[in-house]
Amino acid sequence: MQHEAYDRCITARVCVPKGEEMSYGTVMNRKRRMDSEIQGRSNANPILDTSVCEVEFDDGSTEAHSAIIIAEHICSQVDGEGYTQCTLNDIVDRKKDSTAVSKEGGTITTKA
Numbered sequence: 001m002q003h004e005a006y007d008r009c010i011t012a013r014v015c016v017p018k019g020e021e022m023s024y025g026t027v028m029n030r031k032r033r034m035d036s037e038i039q040g041r042s043n044a045n046p047i048l049d050t051s052v053c054e055v056e057f058d059d060g061s062t063e064a065h066s067a068i069i070i071a072e073h074i075c076s077q078v079d080g081e082g083y084t085q086c087t088l089n090d091i092v093d094r095k096k097d098s099t100a101v102s103k104e105g106g107t108i109t110t111k112a
Contacts (some may be wrong), residue, residue, distance in 0.1 A: 009053060009070050016065055016073050018057055026059035031064050046071040 012027045031039045031052040041049035049067040056062045077084050 009067060009074070012074060014055065014070055014073055015077060016055060016069060018063060021092075023057050023059075025055040025063075027070060028054045028056045028062070030054075040067070042067065071089070 009027045010029060013024065014027060015022050015024050017023075018025075031054055033039050039052045042051045043049040046068060049068040049071070052064050052068060053070060054062050055065050055070070
């Protein structure tokens with residue numbers, strides 16, 4: 001019998017497909033069948049892992065995703081040193097008040 005407490009992806013923060021978009025969420029637990037048994041079987045080899053997990057998105061909604069999809073997205077979002085990167089697409093709005101430094105009043109430091 002498998003126990004979900006040993007599942008490596010529980011509590012992982014992931015960016016996975018939600019409808020047509022990618023959304024951030026947290027892997028909450030393994031999905032269970034109607035008879036309360038855990039759905040699928042975990043495996044040390046991610047390719048053989050058939051488990052299904054519930055992902056709770058930042059907006060509060062939940063969706064089931066296979067462990068394979070979760071592992072693929074975690075691996076695609078981490079570089080060789082284990083760091084994730086976030087890309088800024090747009091600045092939607094900005095605001096400047098009287099405490100902001102003007103372009104003329106600022107300084108630029110470069111390597112000599």
